[in-house]
Amino acid sequence: MNPGKWYRWVGYILSLAILLLGFSTPFQNLASLPSNYRLFDGQEARLSLSMPVTAQVSVENPDIVHINGLFRYFSQVRLNDPIQVAAKRTGHTEMTLKLFGKVPLRTVRVHVIPQIKxxxxxxxxxVKLKSAGILVVGHHQVTVSGNRKVSPGEEARLQIGDMIISIDGKPINEVEKVGALTESAGKSGKPMKLTVMRRGEKLEMKLMPAFDILDRSYRLGLYIRDSxxxxxxxxxxxxxxxxxxxxxxxxxxxxxxxxxxxxxxxxxxxxxxxxxxxxxxxxxxxxxxxxxxxxxxxxxxxxxxxxxxxxxxxxxxxxxxxxxxxxxxxxxxxxxxxxxxxxxxxxxxxxxxxxxxxxxxxxxxxxxxxxxxxxxxxxxxxxxxxxxxxxxxxxxxxxxxxxxxxxxxxxxxxxxxxxxxxxxxxxxxxxxxxxxxxxxxxxx
Missing domain, CATH: 2.40.10.120 (Thrombin, subunit H)
Incomplete structure (x- = not known):
């Protein structure tokens, strides 16, 4: 047989063996063992692997968990039988499973916690929830002349979902207070200094209110909410x-x-x-x-x-x-x-x-x-x-x-x-x- 074909056939057979192993109950049981396992103080658990081999279980702190009822750093176990894990006191330890005592199979960190009721x-x-700031939920247009409309908030690049947490250095989380601050900034001709949270990032922005000729007041061009x-x-x-x-x-x-x-x-x-x-x-x-x-x-x-x-x-x-x-x-x-x-x-x-x-x-x-x-x-x-x-x-x-x-x-x-x-x-x-x-x- 051509060596190339022979290697190819060996590869096919190995791939098939690995695939079949992956679907086997022992392999699936081993794969299902969590990397973190939690027990209450005094609780017992059974870990079933259904593997017809012996292995060594080592426990970093045997005073925290006992294996098969024994206080030991190392225990020989038959993986065909369930492994009994008993929590003896609160704390953290590692349990390592080695095939024939040499080949590492799995390490599980065991957390023993107090009983909770x-x-x-x-x-x-x-539910009445108050937000930590003023939430921007939309933009709207302010009529500043007969045929011209603007949105100061949009021009300042405020985005829907932004949260305004302070105006001119003062914390803000009540919509009712925004109107007076807007009016004051508009009349003074000075832009409002906003501190904004956007997806966890704090931004400093400036916004100049626009005078709405229809309702005769200054507006931000934003829809906002605080609750x-x-x-x-x-x-x-x-x-x-x-x-x-x-x-x-x-x-x-x-x-x-x-x-x-x-x-x-x-x-x-x-x-x-x-x-x-x-x-x-x-x-x-x-x-x-x-x-x-x-x-x-x-x-x-x-x-x-x-x-x-x-x-x-x-x-x-x-x-x-x-x-x-x-x-x-x-x-x-x-x-x-x-x-x-x-x-x-x-x-x-x-x-x-x-x-x-x-x-x-x-x-x-x-x-x-x-x-x-x-x-x-x-x-x-x-x-x-x-x-x-x-x-x-x-x-x-x-x-x-x-x-x-x-x-x-x-x-x-x-x-x-x-x-x-x-x-x-x-x-x-x-x-x-x-x-x-x-x-x-x-x-x-």
Missing amino acids: VIPGGQTIG AAGVGTLTFYAPSRNTYGALGHVITDMDTQMPIAVGGGEIVHSNVTSIAKSQNGDPGEKIAHFFREGKTLGNIEKNTSFGIFGKMTALPDHGVEESALPIALANEVKPGAAQIYTVVSGQKVEKFDIEITHVSRQDFPATKGLVLKITDKRLLERTGGIVQGMSGSPIIQNGKVVGAVTHVFVNNPTNGYGCFIEWMLRDAGLMDEGTSSAPYRQAS
Whole structure:
């Protein structure tokens, strides 16, 4: 046989062997081992590789985790049998797996963290969010003469989504104060000095107001906003820390679709008056109103990819659980039956059955960790599935808080996404950040 052809055939055979190996259960089990693994203090876990070989497991700090019940730096294990990992105290360690004690297979950093419990919410809340500055949401033309119109803001190269955080060196986050400053600058003939945040970058700009001959006042040629309001669902609260988390997703400005930087705000009790049912291609929504005399539940300090967070000043009413439940880390959540807590009428929180149909492996914070399906006939009859305003509804599985509803599938509203509770707890400051394990629309 020609040597070139022989080498080619060897290459084909090796490629096929590697491809088949990649589809084998042992290889997939090994590949599925996360680089970061999180356990609660006192928790045990089983790692199954189903490989018919022996290996050596080395543990950097055996006082933090025991392997197969033993306090050892090195242990010989049969990979056909599950490896028992027991968390003995809080801390960080590395666990290295070597084939025949020599060939490195995988290194896993193990984080043992204190047990965390929270009270699941489900209450519908009104959200009043104040931005950290003045948000530019559009440009408009100012009539400066009979046939001439200009936009001073556009000429100054302010962009939609920019946030004005100071004018002439003074912090600003209230639209009501902009008019007087604009009028003063226009009459003095001096341009306004703006400090602007644009996609995380601070810019210094100048803007000269124009006199509008129609309404006889000076204008910036900008549409601006300083706040947002809406309805969502409280996910959890931790009375011992006076901390809460809600929504499960970021609040964005309705015009710019950019996250709103928090300059203050509050969450309040809200009452669901009716439901616009979801249909394929048309997600429904909760119709709710805030109580003028209703109590404020807490402030808003953060607006992140996983929701809003802050300090709680009053405990919410009408919940399902009075006592705190343990939370499940991301690597504990499994496909199967679960429940969500939410409100569909008035203020009463109710339990509804769902099925978690898919769980994504996430070593680090990321949205859309869960795919869920509404299976409760009562909820389907009343809402048609997931509706806007349901985002933040806590997901409970096997007596543990595992996540929150975040999005609805537009073309199939009985299905949607959820995020892991672990990532919400991290953003709420309840978990160390170093240890945290069809088109759709946000269900806000």
